[in-house]
Amino acid sequence: MHSVILYTATRYMLPLLVLVSFFLLLRGHNEPGGGFVGGLVAATSFTLYALAHNVAKARRALRIDPRTLIAVGLATAFVSGLPALLRGEPFMTGQWTAFELPVLGKLGTPLLFDAGVYQLVIGISMMIIFALAEED
Amino acid sequence: MSTLLAIVVGVLYAAGLYMMMRRSIIKLIIGLALLGHATNLLIFTAGGLSRGQPAFVEQGAKLVPVEAIADPLPQALILTAIVIGFGVQAFAIVLFKRAYQTVGTDDLNQMRQTDRLSGGPGA
Amino acid sequence: MSQSAEILLLCPILVPFLTGVLALFFWNNRRLQRLISVLGMAATLAAALFLMRTVSSTGIQVLQVGNWPAPFGITIVADLLSAVMVSLAAMMGLAVTVYSLAGMDAQRESFGYYPILNVLVMGICGSFLTGDIFNLYVWFEVMLIASFCLIALGGERAQLEGAIKYITLNLISSAIFLAAVGILYRVVGTLNMADIAVRIQSAPGGPATTLSIMFLVAFGIKAAVFPMFFWLPASYHTPPAVVSAIFAGLLTKVGIYALIRMFTLIYPEGAVHVLIMVIAGFTLVCGGLGAIVQEELRRILSFNIISHIGFMIMGLGLMDAGHAIGKLALTGTVLYLIHDIIVKTNLFLVSGVIQRLQGSGRLSSLGGLYHARPLLALLFMIPALSLAGVPPLSGFWPKLMLVRAGLEAGRYLIVAAALVASILTLYSVVIIWEQVFWKDKPESRVFDRSPISDPLPRSAWLAYLLPVAALALCTLAIGFWVEPFSVLSERAADQLLDPRGYIDAILPNLTEPGPAGLKGAP
Amino acid sequence: MTQFVSTLLAIIGAFFILVAGIGLVRMPDLFLRMSATAKASTFGVIFTFGAAIVYFQDLAVTSRCLAAIIFLLVTSPVAAHMIGRAGYLTGAKLWEGTVTDQMREDYGRDEPPGQATPPAEPEPPPNDDSEN
Amino acid sequence: MFLINMLLCLIWVALTADLSPANLLFGFVAGFFILWMMRRIEQPSRYYYKAGHAVRLTLIFCWELIKANIRVAWDVLTPTHYMRPGIVAIPLDAKTDEQITLLANMITLTPGTLSLDVSEDRKVLYIHSMYIKDVEQTRREIKEGFERAVIEVLE
Amino acid sequence: MLWAVLLGFILAIAAPAAHRVLGRASGWVLGALPAGLFIYFLRELAAIQGGGHRVVSHGWVPSLGVELSFLVDGLSLLFALMITGTGALVVVYSGRYLAGHRHLGRFYAYLLMFMASMLGIVLANNIISLFIFWELTSFSSYLLIGFKHDEQRSRQAARMALLVTGLGGLALMAGLLLMGQVGGSLELSELLGRGEELRAHGLYGAILVLVVLGAFTKSAQFPFHFWLPNAMEAPTPVSAYLHSATMVKAGIYLLARLSPALGGTQAWMAILTATGALTMVLGAWLAIQQVDLKRLLAYSTLAVLGLLTMLLGLGVEAAVKAAVLYLLVHSLYKGALFLISGNVDHATGSRDAGELRGLRRAMPWTCGAALLAGLSMAGLPPFFGFIGKESFYAAVMNAPAQAGLLVVLAVVSMTLMFVVAGVVGFRIFMGPVTGGAARAHEAPRAMWVAPVLLGLLGLLFGLFPGPVERGLLAPAAAAVLGHPDVPVPLDLALFHGLNWELALSVLTVAAGIVLYRSWDRVRAAIGVLERLHRHGPARWYEWALQALDKVARVQTLLLQCGSLPVYVQIVLIVGIVAIGVTWGAPINTLDLTGWRDVRLYEFMIVLVMVLATCEIIRTRSRLTAIISLGVVGYCIALIFQFYGAPDLAVTQFAIETLSVVLFVLVLYRLPRFARLTAGVRRGWDALVAVSFGALMTGLLLTSASKESDSHLSRYFAQNSVAEAKGHNIVNVILVDFRALDTLGEITVLAVAAIGVFALLKLRLEKARRRCPPNAADSAMD
Amino acid sequence: MSALVGMSLLWVLGLMGVAVVLTFYRLRIGPTVADRVIALDLLSTIGIGIIVVYSIETDKKILLDAAILLALISFVATVAFARYLEKGVRR
Numbered sequence A: 001m002h003s004v005i006l007y008t009a010t011r012y013m014l015p016l017l018v019l020v021s022f023f024l025l026l027r028g029h030n031e032p033g034g035g036f037v038g039g040l041v042a043a044t045s046f047t048l049y050a051l052a053h054n055v056a057k058a059r060r061a062l063r064i065d066p067r068t069l070i071a072v073g074l075a076t077a078f079v080s081g082l083p084a085l086l087r088g089e090p091f092m093t094g095q096w097t098a099f100e101l102p103v104l105g106k107l108g109t110p111l112l113f114d115a116g117v118y119q120l121v122i123g124i125s126m127m128i129i130f131a132l133a134e135e136d
Numbered sequence B: 001m002s003t004l005l006a007i008v009v010g011v012l013y014a015a016g017l018y019m020m021m022r023r024s025i026i027k028l029i030i031g032l033a034l035l036g037h038a039t040n041l042l043i044f045t046a047g048g049l050s051r052g053q054p055a056f057v058e059q060g061a062k063l064v065p066v067e068a069i070a071d072p073l074p075q076a077l078i079l080t081a082i083v084i085g086f087g088v089q090a091f092a093i094v095l096f097k098r099a100y101q102t103v104g105t106d107d108l109n110q111m112r113q114t115d116r117l118s119g120g121p122g123a
Numbered sequence C: 001m002s003q004s005a006e007i008l009l010l011c012p013i014l015v016p017f018l019t020g021v022l023a024l025f026f027w028n029n030r031r032l033q034r035l036i037s038v039l040g041m042a043a044t045l046a047a048a049l050f051l052m053r054t055v056s057s058t059g060i061q062v063l064q065v066g067n068w069p070a071p072f073g074i075t076i077v078a079d080l081l082s083a084v085m086v087s088l089a090a091m092m093g094l095a096v097t098v099y100s101l102a103g104m105d106a107q108r109e110s111f112g113y114y115p116i117l118n119v120l121v122m123g124i125c126g127s128f129l130t131g132d133i134f135n136l137y138v139w140f141e142v143m144l145i146a147s148f149c150l151i152a153l154g155g156e157r158a159q160l161e162g163a164i165k166y167i168t169l170n171l172i173s174s175a176i177f178l179a180a181v182g183i184l185y186r187v188v189g190t191l192n193m194a195d196i197a198v199r200i201q202s203a204p205g206g207p208a209t210t211l212s213i214m215f216l217v218a219f220g221i222k223a224a225v226f227p228m229f230f231w232l233p234a235s236y237h238t239p240p241a242v243v244s245a246i247f248a249g250l251l252t253k254v255g256i257y258a259l260i261r262m263f264t265l266i267y268p269e270g271a272v273h274v275l276i277m278v279i280a281g282f283t284l285v286c287g288g289l290g291a292i293v294q295e296e297l298r299r300i301l302s303f304n305i306i307s308h309i310g311f312m313i314m315g316l317g318l319m320d321a322g323h324a325i326g327k328l329a330l331t332g333t334v335l336y337l338i339h340d341i342i343v344k345t346n347l348f349l350v351s352g353v354i355q356r357l358q359g360s361g362r363l364s365s366l367g368g369l370y371h372a373r374p375l376l377a378l379l380f381m382i383p384a385l386s387l388a389g390v391p392p393l394s395g396f397w398p399k400l401m402l403v404r405a406g407l408e409a410g411r412y413l414i415v416a417a418a419l420v421a422s423i424l425t426l427y428s429v430v431i432i433w434e435q436v437f438w439k440d441k442p443e444s445r446v447f448d449r450s451p452i453s454d455p456l457p458r459s460a461w462l463a464y465l466l467p468v469a470a471l472a473l474c475t476l477a478i479g480f481w482v483e484p485f486s487v488l489s490e491r492a493a494d495q496l497l498d499p500r501g502y503i504d505a506i507l508p509n510l511t512e513p514g515p516a517g518l519k520g521a522p
Numbered sequence D: 001m002t003q004f005v006s007t008l009l010a011i012i013g014a015f016f017i018l019v020a021g022i023g024l025v026r027m028p029d030l031f032l033r034m035s036a037t038a039k040a041s042t043f044g045v046i047f048t049f050g051a052a053i054v055y056f057q058d059l060a061v062t063s064r065c066l067a068a069i070i071f072l073l074v075t076s077p078v079a080a081h082m083i084g085r086a087g088y089l090t091g092a093k094l095w096e097g098t099v100t101d102q103m104r105e106d107y108g109r110d111e112p113p114g115q116a117t118p119p120a121e122p123e124p125p126p127n128d129d130s131e132n
Numbered sequence E: 001m002f003l004i005n006m007l008l009c010l011i012w013v014a015l016t017a018d019l020s021p022a023n024l025l026f027g028f029v030a031g032f033f034i035l036w037m038m039r040r041i042e043q044p045s046r047y048y049y050k051a052g053h054a055v056r057l058t059l060i061f062c063w064e065l066i067k068a069n070i071r072v073a074w075d076v077l078t079p080t081h082y083m084r085p086g087i088v089a090i091p092l093d094a095k096t097d098e099q100i101t102l103l104a105n106m107i108t109l110t111p112g113t114l115s116l117d118v119s120e121d122r123k124v125l126y127i128h129s130m131y132i133k134d135v136e137q138t139r140r141e142i143k144e145g146f147e148r149a150v151i152e153v154l155e
Numbered sequence F: 001m002l003w004a005v006l007l008g009f010i011l012a013i014a015a016p017a018a019h020r021v022l023g024r025a026s027g028w029v030l031g032a033l034p035a036g037l038f039i040y041f042l043r044e045l046a047a048i049q050g051g052g053h054r055v056v057s058h059g060w061v062p063s064l065g066v067e068l069s070f071l072v073d074g075l076s077l078l079f080a081l082m083i084t085g086t087g088a089l090v091v092v093y094s095g096r097y098l099a100g101h102r103h104l105g106r107f108y109a110y111l112l113m114f115m116a117s118m119l120g121i122v123l124a125n126n127i128i129s130l131f132i133f134w135e136l137t138s139f140s141s142y143l144l145i146g147f148k149h150d151e152q153r154s155r156q157a158a159r160m161a162l163l164v165t166g167l168g169g170l171a172l173m174a175g176l177l178l179m180g181q182v183g184g185s186l187e188l189s190e191l192l193g194r195g196e197e198l199r200a201h202g203l204y205g206a207i208l209v210l211v212v213l214g215a216f217t218k219s220a221q222f223p224f225h226f227w228l229p230n231a232m233e234a235p236t237p238v239s240a241y242l243h244s245a246t247m248v249k250a251g252i253y254l255l256a257r258l259s260p261a262l263g264g265t266q267a268w269m270a271i272l273t274a275t276g277a278l279t280m281v282l283g284a285w286l287a288i289q290q291v292d293l294k295r296l297l298a299y300s301t302l303a304v305l306g307l308l309t310m311l312l313g314l315g316v317e318a319a320v321k322a323a324v325l326y327l328l329v330h331s332l333y334k335g336a337l338f339l340i341s342g343n344v345d346h347a348t349g350s351r352d353a354g355e356l357r358g359l360r361r362a363m364p365w366t367c368g369a370a371l372l373a374g375l376s377m378a379g380l381p382p383f384f385g386f387i388g389k390e391s392f393y394a395a396v397m398n399a400p401a402q403a404g405l406l407v408v409l410a411v412v413s414m415t416l417m418f419v420v421a422g423v424v425g426f427r428i429f430m431g432p433v434t435g436g437a438a439r440a441h442e443a444p445r446a447m448w449v450a451p452v453l454l455g456l457l458g459l460l461f462g463l464f465p466g467p468v469e470r471g472l473l474a475p476a477a478a479a480v481l482g483h484p485d486v487p488v489p490l491d492l493a494l495f496h497g498l499n500w501e502l503a504l505s506v507l508t509v510a511a512g513i514v515l516y517r518s519w520d521r522v523r524a525a526i527g528v529l530e531r532l533h534r535h536g537p538a539r540w541y542e543w544a545l546q547a548l549d550k551v552a553r554v555q556t557l558l559l560q561c562g563s564l565p566v567y568v569q570i571v572l573i574v575g576i577v578a579i580g581v582t583w584g585a586p587i588n589t590l591d592l593t594g595w596r597d598v599r600l601y602e603f604m605i606v607l608v609m610v611l612a613t614c615e616i617i618r619t620r621s622r623l624t625a626i627i628s629l630g631v632v633g634y635c636i637a638l639i640f641q642f643y644g645a646p647d648l649a650v651t652q653f654a655i656e657t658l659s660v661v662l663f664v665l666v667l668y669r670l671p672r673f674a675r676l677t678a679g680v681r682r683g684w685d686a687l688v689a690v691s692f693g694a695l696m697t698g699l700l701l702t703s704a705s706k707e708s709d710s711h712l713s714r715y716f717a718q719n720s721v722a723e724a725k726g727h728n729i730v731n732v733i734l735v736d737f738r739a740l741d742t743l744g745e746i747t748v749l750a751v752a753a754i755g756v757f758a759l760l761k762l763r764l765e766k767a768r769r770r771c772p773p774n775a776a777d778s779a780m781d
Numbered sequence G: 001m002s003a004l005v006g007m008s009l010l011w012v013l014g015l016m017g018v019a020v021v022l023t024f025y026r027l028r029i030g031p032t033v034a035d036r037v038i039a040l041d042l043l044s045t046i047g048i049g050i051i052v053v054y055s056i057e058t059d060k061k062i063l064l065d066a067a068i069l070l071a072l073i074s075f076v077a078t079v080a081f082a083r084y085l086e087k088g089v090r091r
């Protein structure tokens, strides 16, 4: 059953939650958070959107097919391990930039790895929840 | 607190396993979830409890004495276990749902077709 | 250690992973998925064989992932046993993938079959290669979830019923394993298996012994030993044959591998070995008895899987009977693993061809293939006889070693159990042979669907027979040319019996056990 | 000083939270429980966030706490609305002291407010719970 | 559009507690990215930011919040109930989704009252109130208090 | 020597193709190999004239001490010659006998494989090689017995032979391995010289029993004899070759070969003599009950096998000589007679000795061969059989113990054998033409050459026993007696003067003639034995199989009962017992000091968690259970939060929330809770569950008392910022220190999602499903 | 931090703990599912409060994040339950 109140509130909460999820991802290396939690929060927000509106709209809001997101996430995580090989170090040895960015601190492959995790978690959560919600 | 949590772990195991020995498929799912909780809490308790000392290095500091923080490794392990457990459990839930829909009952004892013995080896 | 060797160590894990991801990208293009998978598996096999050669010639290979020194990061390590297992896993992966080109239906193929298959191989290889006990748990889970998906993929009633049992019991195993890891960390304060092996000596008795039992139970469930094998016969016959084939070949072997690793490296002595022996005896006999009353092809084979697990852990149980005997027994176990993986996979693949040809797996509705398909009959007979241990095929040699070790150790009961299991296996194989090949095909009853009348296209027949024939050739090769395999197994057993080499390769700074050697820095 | 202010705020927050707990137990029907409690708890939590703001006196903490407060102010009434409506639709009993129910005719509920006899739930759909 | 973007940027800065230009820029980019992601959902409605009305609304709200909380607390903690609860239908003048939502939420947030539902045609708001002396009076209080303020802010 | 054995296998592989190419001539061509080998072995024989033996060794599996080593002495050559000689004849014979059969090519393959394996047995010096060849003969015999595999009787007979000999084979394997262990070598040439040690060892009894078991099953000694008559389902050449001339003699060979190592003890003598004598009498007695030619011959073969076993058991020089001699005698006449029965069958379509008469006109060559072989079998001079019988009587009379009894048994058996010889070699060819004999015609040349040749040899050797004695039998006997380099002269002659042996022979012939003349009546009169025998070992075999099936069925139903709750429970009980038994931690090692620091709010949270857990079990509402589960999850997250794990807490909160959503989405489809089990069962389950929980609690408490070692954490705390550039140590562990875990973990998630997707979206088309009522069948694509 | 403040905060936490137990009592007795859902909602709200006060008590501001996150997401579970209940009625 439709609820104007939920519908409207959700419309405003979605961007905020996605923002927060982003935030959780990026600063996870230094404070509580990280790819998992970030991804889960983003997933929660799209879930909320699907509950308030419907799955089709939530899919449109996500823009990227969850399956692609999964593949990209896995690929990102994998790729993050490769730069080390170029430098003759074992797979997944962290490589860091010399300069520092605000919030993020130094950029490095572990962050890329975490970003892969983030994408993947969104992807899998949405794949599962959309598929389930479409059952009805 | 560790004693208390140890008992809680026992309760969670007992409850989870008891639920898994029911014949209802939903109870089985819930039992699996409880089993996961029990295990995570067990690792957490076994890893040593230290109240209010999260495993962070202060901003600006280079390192932190190990006595001043909770052991981060069990936490990382549990985190991995929680997430894996979530994936597995999500799959299990959906599978059990499909099984219920396909078989038409949630009574596990009626799902013994694949173990049935029929006839002997042809003589 | 050179970088190429390091890359080589990770290849069996990363190549299937990459293949799976690529296949995932091309979700809607089955043809491309097939191509990628075949190429990926071939590459994995090549890497694995190369790795085995490297290990064989230059010793145990170690990689610290992320360049974190040994007890702190995750260690990937290949001794001979690992290298052999990985090679076999890759080989089975390739065989099964090629077979899938004909043996897997289009619908399953378009719902992620190839990505999941690749992940399964990744998980299996990861389990064989990791030197970290929690990482082992992770690979177990990777393998398990992939196997869950494969067993349920298609969602037919039997599959679902089997999958519930499979999943539930395996999850219990995982929970026990995980709990044991958690407590083990508390007791020894480390996760690196070599480090554990060093440190557990200073923490004997009490929890350490109990933990060994927990590991035994957890891995025992995965290895499907008595009396914890229920999930296997309940589920292995339900998915498409090609899926059963890779399960039959590899999954329980991962459990056995874990048992071997655990009870050679971390718990090389103790009362557990006696328990393992008792379990082995019951497993041998119960599995064998189960096999002779089944009347469906893959169910007979499933019980045979269980029975033969008994052989493998029998060797482990005999390990404590002195060095020479222990070495003979472990050699037998390793060789049995090699033999069993190839033969079991092959038998399930053949059973898939039979089922495809005659539309059923029930003995009562099969028959006449000795006349109709002599080549198939031969390709069945080779692995089947090998399964029964008929000399001089591949199954005979490890059995000979194990029986000899048992006799020399004076453990006559386990030898008796092994011999009983052999005759029961022979009996069950004979039943299959008579019913499927010798007997005439029974007139199909009115309400039966007629067997598939469409003749197999040539390409499909090729995809079916190529892997089957290749594996049969392996069986023959191991049987008639057993010396190199025997020597390989013996060397693997040597490494297992003397874990110092393994430990030193992983913890080179460790001069003596204790905190002295722990000041590592990247 | 700030410590005492912050503690005071925390105490007030705890007080309202406790009120919410007591209200949840004591109030006689679903809607009264919700009216009385869910908001009291939000109110209480806002006070505790205030305590944190005062205690830490840190821009990061303050901004985050404010964000959380705003978020709570949006979500908790929406949640209450959702449950309230669902509760009404699934036939939660109204307290016998209820004076009016203007939703009844529009939503086709047949029993008048405050009647003691009707079943706790409407005819459960085949897949619904049986409640005790 | 730009406003929301700025708003998100500000929230970002608030969350990260870092006012450096680089962070501002990053926040803006992040906000832009999110908005770009959301672009397809629906067109955002226009915003009229009426600071005065908003302040007034906030004040009304806070006062009501405190007053009502204390009243409810008293009722909860004392043994006897002074309540006269009931469900009241309130005809709505508020038109847009935002107005209705804000109104409903404010009603809910003030303890003692609870928005239960909005009718399908968005003409009626059903609320549950703990203290109904008179149905009409309850309606009037809501319409002249919250609703007017809300409409003024979000017009 | 290696090639002599391997050639057979190679030719076996090539045989089907060769047959396809050669067509009708295939028998002659393929028969050339055994014939060539025969000549080769004759030359080998020449090489060891006057004593001596030779060991040829080729490496195979040095790591196991398994070599393809061959022991060439009188005994092995005696057998090798029998094998190749008869083999050549049988191959040629088969080419005609099965001409036109669709699987003749395979038949050759099996036959040649058998021949090669048999050669392997008798030549092998390495006991493992010997065992390998031994098993190969069982297996090829299986294929040959089941050659007419569309008949159920054939399949059953084949299975019976395989199971019985397979069982014996396994015993033999154990026995040989034990022998190798005790004797310290796997080479026969070494072991044979270590008889003293072997016989003195404590394991001698076990070795003897196991080896004897292997030999007895193979050589069809009582009570394992029943498979042999049934094996007559095989085509006649197979019966002639495997089941009279060669394979069944493998057991005899083994006993003969090992008698220097194991023989000479009381136990050896008792077991072998008793079993042999029993088998001999039983076989002979049952033989004259039969009317089917092949079964008649099969039972008489049993008798001879018993006779040979008995002689080897006696072990004295005379007995060994007799055994070696009779071995050859029997091979010659019995091979011929089997082939003759094949000819008769081929010509008349019947093998009924009671019905067939007067074949001599239609089948002159066959008849001639039959007379020659029959006379030899009957033990009449001047045939080789007479010498054999004389020698047998001589041996029995000189038996170390129970000579009197043995003589009686021997005479009875020989008399009965005389009757058999009469029936097969005389009766069916003489008299008026009856029944199927009317249609009869002479067999093609390829089929009468072999029996005639064998029959003539029987006559030739009878007339001139000298060369064969010196050249072949003396070295063989020497080998059996344990001194292969010193030949033992047998002193064979048709006439040794008037002695007891001759008297017994006369008695035998007289009694035999009487019995033969009243064969029909005798058969009816002693039918009781046949009826008794129906309840004998063959029935035991059936019972055993049925019992096995029953046991297997019961245990499978018991263990693999299909009920998941039961499975879970068994696994748990195993865990509880195993862990509980080994735990053995006294209660005072439990660290119960962890109570002291509990704070009120923590206690409340824990309390609520426990209560919620109880609620999950108690409630009958699904939603309440889900909600309570959520409470448990949130409470755990709070505990994580309290004890320094904010990352865990946030993850747990998020995942718990998503899980709740998941549960709720799925709940539409799931049924409501039902209470399905009885109270007692619930109580028991609760006991099991609580026991397990208590064990885990105890384990935790025990290990909690250990001082934890934090060297890993110290490293992480020191290097997290410096090396890994992160302040959140947990996150650094996840994405850097232990990133591989995380890689695996996200793979799990990805696969789980794909699996869920496939489960929900993939619906196999109905048309592709097959045989839906059957689980197993519907599982195939 | 003065001992008094620390003590008071512990008492505050204790009060919240009592509230948790009370809330659970409602969850336990129901009577309707909606009642239990509010109880769950209230539990998570109290959880937020507990986390905030706890982070003050331990003087660790990074512990606050969990409270904020819980505030953001616990709402979703409640919405899901509400949807479930309504769906049940509509059918």
Ligand code: NA
Pocket: B088, C141, C144, C170, C171, C174, C175
């Ligand atoms: Na698992």
Ligand code: NA
Pocket: C247, C248, C249, C250, C251, C252, C253, C305
């Ligand atoms: Na397996």
